[in-house]
Amino acid sequence: MPTIFSKIISGEIPADIVYQDDQVTAFRDVDPKAPVHILIVPNKEIPTVNDVTPDDEQTIGHMFVVAKLVAEKEGVAQSGYRLMLNCNRDANQEVFHLHMHLFGGRPLGPMLVRK
Secondary structure, X not given: OOOHHHHHHHOOOOOOEEEEOOOEEEEEOOOOOOOEEEXXXXXXXXXXXXXXXXXXHHHHHHHHHHHHHHHHHHOOOOOOEEEEXXXXXXXXXXXXXXXXXXXXXXXXXXXXXXX
């Protein structure tokens, strides 16, 4: 069954797409955690980082190139931004279609809080 991200990629579900090519799609998160919160998603469904294969290397690298381009376009490249990928439930992965979060637009603070 296609993921919600696959439906966004295909245009079946509307989204604010900021970048799309034959390998990846980037769109604004519907519940942003920062002034800039964009998801960068491979067009191929890959459930988690654990499912990445050597055949996916070019696409995964391309995600970082696109992150740089999107950060520049959104005006956060110079001030700074954070890239985050979650893998499985303990990391709070909610959609099982690999995706990279790009956060920016304000100081983001520490990455994790120690408990």
